[in-house]
Amino acid sequence: MTKLRLLLACVVFLLMSNCATYNTFYGETDTISSFSSKSKRLNLKNTHLTVLPEAITNIKSLRMLDLSGNTLLNLDEALLKLPNPESLEVLRLDSLELTKLPKSLSRFTNLKQLSLIHNPNLELESAFKILEELPITFLNLKHNRLTSLPKTISTIKTLRELNLSFNHLTNENSYNYLSQLPLLYSLWLDHNKLEKLPKSIATLNQIRFLYVGHNQLKALPREMNKMKKLWVLHTEYNDFETLPLVFIKMPSLLMVHANNNKIKSFPKAYESKKFTLKGLILDNNPINSAERKWAKKHFSNFFILSFKQKQ
């Protein structure tokens, strides 16, 4: 039995050990008291550091580093101290009261994920100029009081996922800049106090996932029918009273999360028009039994259709 278990463990280990996902995300995360030269993931968040511990220079292949909350740390010096910078893929620099990004960031030539949450005074124009030289695929700018984005964001051509949650991004042009990111796949705009989406959001015809939940939206711009690649739309916790009609005209839309809205009814155009939608989450909406029955009938081919109510 032990041999068999070992054999299985070896198969799984062999399959996964060469996998970047396994090394970067699934390993144990060490802390200031437990890290060693073999550490892959190191969490030094909120440890009141002024300088990095000397032993960090012995780490051979660090994949993830979290320096968040260490406001007394000289970030430029700290990043210069890290050995083998080409191995680092994930860097978290949240709540550091940053005003600009250190130039030493350019040492991390394989940096793919950068988190800059809660740095509202960060000067983004120059920050993006540093980032355009790096293979950044995910940028987290949550909680930065952003109302607009500088044009230079369009120079981070490798960007695939951008999190702008908990801001107030109302500036129309910002969306035009984002439309110039050819690989942009997912965009988070939840918790942005948006009462309506700017029409320019429709210029984002490259994205697949759009998160606009937790706003105050009552309708969606009809121009969204130009978002030809959008697969999934999160509209939960808004003020919709009916299922938006624009979904019928969105050519790739497959899944909508519309839970916790004020949806009472469904436009009867869904009876006669063809549409691509195949999944709908409608939990916690005041939908009466007749409307629910109607939805179950007309959305019967959906792979997921949920109406659960809070107990």
Add this chain to the structure above:
Amino acid sequence: MVGLNLIKINIVLKPFLFSFIFLLITSIKTSYGQKINTNGGVLLKADITLGNQNQWIKIGLGGFGTLSLGDFSIESGFSLAATQLLKRHHINTKDRSFTYDVFGLIGGGQNNNLLGSSVSNQNHSIIVNPYGKNNFKGVGIGFEKELFNNDLKSYSIRRGKVIMRYSSSNYSIHMIFLNDFRFGALFNGEGTDYGETGTFIIGYTKVINTKEVYQAGVGLSLFTPQANYSLAPRNPVNSDDGRKNVWFVRDPYSRHFYSNIYLFGTYQNDIYTFHSKLGMNSEKLGAYIQNKLHDGFGLNPRFPWNIEAKDKLYYEIETALFYQTTGNND
């Protein structure tokens, strides 16, 4: 209320209609008896299963039939079972469940060894005609559901399945993919995306002699709790350091995740079946597989697999006593 109950009964009975009609056909000698070959069998069984994730006592009924005309064949089977549970999906319970499993395949050959019954995921006792020597290759679909009564009721999920099978003389190889998603009329899952959502099985069954059969194979099965759609998917667990959306999950089973990768083996003689599974429960593997699916065409946020959890042993032993009878008009 009565109308509603009738509808429910209709929904429950509908899956068996095809199988019953088919088994009926296989028992009738038609005027085309020279061309149409029919084979079939039924099985009654009682089993006890002990393992670190599942423990139960079960009684069940299974049926399997084949029909071939020249080189064209169809085959179909069903299983029904009533179970007193002691443990299910890691959860200690005194719940009872009722299970059904229906499947049908279409293909070429003359499948008279009845080894197609081995593709049942719910019944591990194999209906077999040891004298059947013809071959078969085909594909099929099916669906199965375990209906719980009490504490596990919300996990009564119907799953659709796709089956591929190849059989020659005294052996059969099959591959089954089960999932709870719904795709058109053919893949008839519940469409809930929780519970035991996905299973993949490859099995090899061989008739040793007129009384003995064995089966061996590998399987992979994933289980996740129910997502809480009322909460924004900002769970930090398994989020790739904040990059991906991850659901929070509903209590009371919010920590019940498993991803079993296992080898299984079955030995059967004319009285009993012994079936066992041995493998690993790896949350890392489950996360890896499901993340790939959910990040891409799965369309839904991820689930909070504990990616730092150490892999655990998974085992299950089942012993069944059965009675089976077979018939044919070859």
